[in-house]
Amino acid sequence: MAKPILYGVNRSPAVRTVLLTAAAMGLDLELKEVDVATNEHRTDEFLSKNPQHTIPTLEDGGNCIWDSHAIATYLIGKYAEDDSLYPKDLYTRAVINQRLHFESGVLFPAVRVLRVAQNQRNFEKLQESKRLILQAYDFLEKFLVNDLYMAGDTLTVADLSLVSSLSTANCFFPIDSSQFPKLNQWLIRMSELPYYQEANGNGLQNLIAFVQKIENS
Ligand SMILES: N[C@@H](CCC(=O)N[C@@H](CS)C(=O)NCC(=O)O)C(=O)O
Structure with missing residues (x-):
């Protein structure tokens, strides 16, 4: 199965939230650099994935998700072995x-x-x-x-x-x-x-x- 792709750079706190979440679950992500300092988040290709042009953006199975909170909770729901990081209670x-x-x-x-x-x-x-x-x-x-x-x-x-x-x-x-x-x-x-x-x-x-x-x- 293809790894989920994470777009961004690790200077961004929001990107680091996703890196921490993946690490806590032992999940491997493919990190693709999109640097806001050089406007890589404003290209047509990136805007077609995320019109809000924010990093982090995740691509998984053809779906794009952005906002670190949405990404982190999605990854836990889909890939974590249990719900301890985001309990269902x-x-x-x-x-x-x-x-x-x-x-x-x-x-x-x-x-x-x-x-x-x-x-x-x-x-x-x-x-x-x-x-x-x-x-x-x-x-x-x-x-x-x-x-x-x-x-x-x-x-x-x-x-x-x-x-x-x-x-x-x-x-x-x-x-x-x-x-x-x-x-x-x-x-x-x-x-x-x-x-x-x-x-x-x-x-x-x-x-x-x-x-x-x-x-x-
Ligand atoms: N609440 C968002 C914040 C994302 C955000 O604002 N990221 C900044 C980098 S830290 C960004 O993409 N800035 C470029 C822009 O908004 O065009 C999240 O948690 O993902």
């Missing part, structure tokens, strides 16, 4: 879905605003983005109040999604471990996953190098 799944929407609607946009403000050296925007990121850190600290992971005491897709953008945020606006001890511990726990470096750490390093190159040019 309705309440557990509702909590996981809330965390996924939080990543999509709150954390990822806050990181994006922070990066734009840093690039533009826009002080006012920077202050506002830091306020939003701190608020997101505070919410995440509260999500963890009784649990080791973002949706209970076992690893789920909620963790794999949130760690991609949280680890990115942490590079550009580090988490204060005295203010957010549980969040800091969770990030350490996540970084100890055997596949973390390959699926998230390498892309994060590529992103930092990419940003430094732009800043020095």
Whole structure:
């Protein structure tokens, strides 16, 4: 059977969510580079797969799916040996879905605003983005109040999604471990996953190098 094809580059947090999910399941993906920095996501060929021109985009059995959350949950449903990463229990799944929407609607946009403000050296925007990121850190600290992971005491897709953008945020606006001890511990726990470096750490390093190159040019 042909491997599912993942389009994107691992600098992107959303791409890393899919890489982490595949790694957690032991699923082999074929990674095809589509770099937004060189507009490869705007070609007619790519737009025919995803008119919204976002990475990650997945192609599997002739079907195209985009948005990391949709891709990750699809891959688990189709290829995972069991449902532990995305349990079918309705309440557990509702909590996981809330965390996924939080990543999509709150954390990822806050990181994006922070990066734009840093690039533009826009002080006012920077202050506002830091306020939003701190608020997101505070919410995440509260999500963890009784649990080791973002949706209970076992690893789920909620963790794999949130760690991609949280680890990115942490590079550009580090988490204060005295203010957010549980969040800091969770990030350490996540970084100890055997596949973390390959699926998230390498892309994060590529992103930092990419940003430094732009800043020095
Ligand atoms: N919520 C989306 C975000 C995807 C996204 O915005 N990806 C960025 C790269 S990190 C992108 O494709 N930007 C290019 C564009 O939107 O044209 C997901 O989780 O997949």
